[in-house]
Amino acid sequence: MSVKGIDHIGIAVKSLEESIPFYRDILGLKYLGIEEVPSQKVRVAMFGVGEARIELLEPTSEESPIAKAIEKRGEGLHHIAYSVESASAEVDSLTRKGVRMIDTTPREGAGGTRIAFVHPAASGKVLTELCEHPKVEKEN
Numbered sequence: 001m002s003v004k005g006i007d008h009i010g011i012a013v014k015s016l017e018e019s020i021p022f023y024r025d026i027l028g029l030k031y032l033g034i035e036e037v038p039s040q041k042v043r044v045a046m047f048g049v050g051e052a053r054i055e056l057l058e059p060t061s062e063e064s065p066i067a068k069a070i071e072k073r074g075e076g077l078h079h080i081a082y083s084v085e086s087a088s089a090e091v092d093s094l095t096r097k098g099v100r101m102i103d104t105t106p107r108e109g110a111g112g113t114r115i116a117f118v119h120p121a122a123s124g125k126v127l128t129e130l131c132e133h134p135k136v137e138k139e140n
């Protein structure tokens with residue numbers, strides 16, 4: 001694997017509106033806005049913190065994986081995302097090493113990213129995401 005850094009930390013919340021003030025007003029993180037990601041049935045609020053980001057995830061449907069996570073374990077830490085140059089190359093490389101993946105091909109994430117999740121059974125129960133940014137990045 002070739003990990004460039006921690007891209008973001010995903011936190012499952014029931015309500016963005018109720019959760020945003022803590023991160024924006026109390027912690028004073030840079031609020032980057034809200035985006036809906038229909039493929040994952042979530043609304044996402046992003047905050048900048050140094051080179052990394054905090055990603056709050058609110059389910060938009062009962063079938064959302066985030067709704068299921070909150071049902072099982074309550075709100076809180078959901079996943080760690082590592083930034084990689086090529087999500088598909090890393091998925092191939094992990095698959096060749098016999099690492100079980102949730103996503104055997106990368107899919108669309110927030111902000112035009114390509115993402116893939118490693119199966120928690122292969123990562124000590126820490127849900128692990130690989131995150132590739134579009135090549136025309138750095139808008140801020």
Ligand code: ZN
Nearest residue numbers: 010055081129
């Ligand atoms: Zn994420």
